Amino acid sequence: MIPSCPECGARGVPLMFGMPVPEAIDAAEDGDLALGGCVMREPTPNWQCPRSHQWRDDDTAAWDRHLLTVLTAHGYRETI
Known part of the structure; x- marks a missing residue:
């Protein structure tokens, strides 16, 4: 599921708040994350x-x- 923008209809990307991990910065630079x-x-x-x-x-x-x-x-690996 990737929702479309309710204002303009464009494809949305996940919006993340807080201190980003390096993989999130890479994803944002590629336009896969905001x-x-x-x-x-x-x-x-x-x-x-x-x-x-x-x-x-x-x-x-x-x-x-x-x-x-x-x-x-973007290379992230979950750690427990």
Whole structure:
């Protein structure tokens, strides 16, 4: 599931807040992820389009899976 922007219809990418791991920075540079910084507002958006429109999709399980897929494609390995 990759939602489309409700404002312009463009394909969205996961929007991540907080201190990014190196793989997230790489993904953002490639346009596969958007970095939102450290300040979150309510409700916290979790998707962004290329025009920087941000929105929230409440299917957080799908967002988690998609984010992990993006990070893994950029070399991230989960550690326990």
